[in-house]
Amino acid sequence: MFDSFYQDDIDAVNAKFEAQKIAFAPLSFQAARALRDLGILELVSSSRKKGIAIRQIAEQLKLSEYGIGVLMEMGLGMGIFKLKRSESSELIFTLGKIGFFLLNDDMTKVNMDFSEDVCYQGADDLMKSVMTGKPEGLKRFGPWTTVYEGLSQTSEVFQKSWFGFDHFYSDLAFPEALPIVFEQKVKHLFDIGGNTAKWAIQCCKYNPDVNVSIIDLPGQTAVAEKNAKAAGFENRITTIPCNVLDESTKFPYGADAIWMSQFLDCFSLHQITKILKKIYPAITSDTNVYILEPIWDKQRFEAASYSLQATSLYFTCIANGNSKMYRFDELKQAVENGGFVLREAHHNLGINSYTLFRFQKKMNVYVTRFSAWTDEHPPKLNFVPMLFRRRLSDITKMVVQTVHDVSEGLSHTHVTFASEFGEIQRQYKISEGILSSGEVSPAQFSLSVFNIPASASSIVEQNMVGYSAVFSGNKSFENGLKEAVVPILSGREKERIFVFADERIPAEYATIAKYPNPVCALALRLSSKKTNAICELDYSSLPATETAAEQALYFLNNRLPQ
Template sequence: MFDHYYTDEMDAVNAKFEAQKIAFAPLSFQAAKALRNLGILELVSKSRKKGITVKEIADKLNLSEYGVSVLMEMGLGMSIFKLKESTTEDLIYTLSKVGFFLLADDMTRVNMDFSEDVCYQGADDLEKSIRTGKPEGLKHFGNWTTVYEGLSQTSDQFKKSWFGFDHFYSDLAFPEALPIVFEKPVKRLFDIGGNTAKWAIQCCKFKSDVQVSIIDLPGQTAVAKENAKKAGFENRIDTISCNVLDSETKFPEGANAVWMSQFLDCFSLHQITKILTKIYPAVNSETDIYVLEPIWDKQRFEAASYSLQATSLYFTCIANGNSKMYRYKELKDAVEAGGFHLEEAHHNLGINSYSLLRFRKK
């Protein structure tokens, strides 16, 4: 945990400023997005140390000086721009470090697109979601109980930002997870929540004799099957369509390893234990159960913890109404309550500090 989670050292002047940032957060978010999407950040970046005026930006981008001025002034307040000392009447803007990250940092881009295309409208229903325990914001996209039921039917823009977000985070941890999982011989691996088959395909490329079964909802297994075929692995990757929460769902037997990446965060702690209780009879004492998750109290950087804390709210108002990004102990305890015990934990996988946890039957 970061030290300042325990202390309150900020002076009142700065604390009041922080409170205003929250009070105006919807507007500042939209301003930053407009600065990025209208090409203003890029133009200011290209002006380098020389800097650029509102008039120059307005002329180059064919926008009104009024429109550019309100965005630039808010950007100055948000520390996206810095002013250059000048003798002229006009303010001369340069790009700050914050502006650089908004323009060029992948994590910031992926988070902003996800906030805009997946979360923004539904965030207005957050309070209601907390009261009802349902993802009240999901109705903006379709009439589903969870986002996973409708994922394959959402708009291209929604899918682009949802998958961009999902893949950005887990993809970076996969290369470091592969040698750990395949340290021991794995002939058959079950990938629960295997989604687009990204992990399954990487397993097949990494190990020439592994067979992977993807277990997921029907909309996702159809896409996974297609992707496995395109990658030339249709004989080594099969799919099993099911809802893991249905009472009739039984997990197949015969896996040396069970893999769940960014999967358990789709469920409440109670449901996590229930899923593990279902896996229990399908595995033996030699089967390794792998859980790959970004855990907010295991992050090296505050920006990463903050991203995860914010992602939890997406689960509340859009995804399902009852899950979140977990703390290490609560996640470990929920899995262990299903009849397993933790064998090893690797933290800090990939640049986003994923945790890879290996469990076995008690």
């Protein structure tokens, strides 16, 4: 955010001046609008450095010197005009920088028209709207609960300024958004809140293969159909008239990508979450959800943030009474509460600094089976052939047993094995042999590598899908679990087995490691499907512990059914 939002370093004199500007803001706004619409700004601009007197303007516009005079003097106080030093008793006016932008800047023109034609009358009911949570100012235009319901029935002037404001901002970001959206192949895009079909038409021009379905209120879809036909895309742009907030509305299936441009700011945070929850079951984990919004705390210039903060008041008293232009974190959180995760965000798109979010479904992970071994004595493994069983270490026996428990009768899947100490007993015997005889037993060495427990388990289960091994010290359990979860969250895998194990370390290591350390093995069968689930996996951060096995035991006792 800008430093001025944190620092109050204006002096008292200027602070009081700013307060007076606020006190007279309704009058100064109307004065500026009159100066523009009566042609006064244009005349002063045409006079260039020579300047022009009130009398000359009154003569050219055939208006009274009084009327022109009060407007010009207020314009001088607002910084719209500057005076040229002259020996004449008349004041000679030239156009100041503020006046230049009022006359020539497209953003300022759009904002002024919107404020006058859409907001000005209803703004008188702003305080009442804050108190009731309803758009009380909207009653001045029609009997609707939101502006969107009656937009197509408002006056031509209202619609011109409303759509001019809406499209001026978002349209300027479209050219930069298009290559981002179509970086990945999109055959069918759903444009929610597509309004007049401007984005849909640009998509069809940009990508010759894409089809677009516009989802919006019936009044808006009728306009969209007309514009799509005029652009020659009536066969590629279809409409789905509905109210996305209606309880009976179910979101359609079939989209490769979802697009919402300056749409979610028309809803409260609670409603945003509700909309995303409707979208969630209708899309896959690969579907990208793009949200284009002007975020007020991600703007390059303070004037832009100010404009967005002011626009929020329009939502309060005219649009719906409960939405606004959002901060980055609050909009992100509302979408994530609907079951989504932010993949990336592109800031400063277009000259108006839009943010393009890309979300995907947050995939839940479920535990369908689990098995634990915490006895100091290893399992007997009666289901394993004796000649093979007798070669296995304690840690390998625990892994073989627990993996078998979560695998029996089910299809094979990838296994992630994690351990802090691995085959520590065998490694110790190898070290003893080197010290005593200078030789290494080939049999001991071949069975001492870190991944032996996972390898032995795959042989017993005849699982040829594959396995991976994770070691990261006393965080081996937590990081191994993350390694197992990520392929499911990304949608690359539907199932995976995670197994952690540690055996008792030799007493000789007591000076450099915790002894006696916990003996533990824990295997989890993880799935993206809720069917037959024991519980949903909680893979959030775990408390820091001295050993990884203590984390595993904490997880067993606190995050799994007892």
